Amino acid sequence: MEFVLYEVKDRIAIITINRESALNALNSQVLDELSETLDNVDLEQVRCLILTGAGEKSFVAGADIAEMSTLTKKEGEAFGKKGNDVFRKLETFPIPVIAAVNGYALGGGCEISMSCDIRICSENAVFGQPEAGLGITPGFGGTQRLARLVSPGYAKQMIYTARNIKAAEALRIGLVNDVIGATADEAGNVTATAKENLMAAAEKMANGIAMQAPIAVRNCKKAINEGLQTDIDKAIVIEEKLFGDCFETEDQKAGMGNFLEKDKEKKLKVVPFKNR
Numbered sequence: 001m002e003f004v005l006y007e008v009k010d011r012i013a014i015i016t017i018n019r020e021s022a023l024n025a026l027n028s029q030v031l032d033e034l035s036e037t038l039d040n041v042d043l044e045q046v047r048c049l050i051l052t053g054a055g056e057k058s059f060v061a062g063a064d065i066a067e068m069s070t071l072t073k074k075e076g077e078a079f080g081k082k083g084n085d086v087f088r089k090l091e092t093f094p095i096p097v098i099a100a101v102n103g104y105a106l107g108g109g110c111e112i113s114m115s116c117d118i119r120i121c122s123e124n125a126v127f128g129q130p131e132a133g134l135g136i137t138p139g140f141g142g143t144q145r146l147a148r149l150v151s152p153g154y155a156k157q158m159i160y161t162a163r164n165i166k167a168a169e170a171l172r173i174g175l176v177n178d179v180i181g182a183t184a185d186e187a188g189n190v191t192a193t194a195k196e197n198l199m200a201a202a203e204k205m206a207n208g209i210a211m212q213a214p215i216a217v218r219n220c221k222k223a224i225n226e227g228l229q230t231d232i233d234k235a236i237v238i239e240e241k242l243f244g245d246c247f248e249t250e251d252q253k254a255g256m257g258n259f260l261e262k263d264k265e266k267k268l269k270v271v272p273f274k275n276r
């Protein structure tokens with residue numbers, strides 16, 4: 001693939017959007033390659049995905065403005081569908097996806113990060129929905145997901161004013177879970193860049209997820225995502241069903257068995273939970 005890198009590290013996988021010369025902007029080819037990459041994730045092995053952008057400067061600087069600028073109405077709709085299909089694929093992907101946001105996350109970049117389960121970012125990250133200034137509305141779910149993730153008031157302020165926000169503000173409004181900085185030695189020499197530390201933090205979180213019972217984690221994702229789309233009475237039924245399903249898994253028997261055995265080692269949950 002030209003614009004997407006895929007790397008598996010034990011039970012986690014890292015997808016890198018690799019179009020650094022255009023700040024990883026999403027053109028049709030990137031979207032196609034992302035879709036194909038997701039289709040080929042080995043779900044028997046991989047338990048958590050990390051999505052990031054190549055380089056230190058940008059996660060994704062939005063949809064490709066050069067490609068979009070000449071679209072007809074019909075082509076615009078087709079491009080929008082391509083993007084929305086990939087974003088929904090990420091959002092409903094069976095295993096958790098962490099967005100490691102390394103710099104600009106603008107327009108479609110902010111939107112793709114919001115299709116992931118969890119966002120952490122480097123201290124130089126910048127989030128924004130600049131579409132209103134470009135004469136369009138956010139088209140990859142921005143009006144919907146931002147208003148659900150942060151308060152509707154903040155979402156409206158960001159979208160109506162097209163103002164970018166920095167990492168600290170993104171943390172304050174709950175758009176990201178954590179902001180990761182560079183580290184330096186006592187003399188002030190950088191020992192690890194923000195991007196390096198960001199990836200280390202994302203991998204640590206991903207490994208923490210990968211250590212848990214995989215079917216339980218998948219069911220949690222499903223319960224949260226599907227439950228949020230409906231009223232509490234129906235949501236509780238969704239949870240009950242997914243809770244019940246866990247009792248048909250070896251993981252549940254092993255997990256609870258380990259606790260009852262009072263085996264300290266095993267209680268750490270690093271036991272090899274089986275996928276099926």
Ligand code: DAK
Nearest residue numbers: 022023025061062063064065076080106107108130139140
């Ligand atoms: N598209 C294409 N190329 C981009 C790009 C983008 N979004 N962002 C940056 N680049 C390219 C630049 O053109 C430049 O290319 P060269 O000139 O070197 O060939 C290279 O990346 C480096 O960018 P800059 O020279 O501009 O770098 P700076 O450090 O000066 O500025 C910046 C960085 C991120 C502030 C700036 O590049 C910038 O403002 N970029 C655009 C950000 C933006 O407005 N993003 C939102 C795009 S709109 C739809 C669904 C979804 C969407 C639309 C429709 N439908 C349903 C149909 C989504 C829309 C968007 O995402």
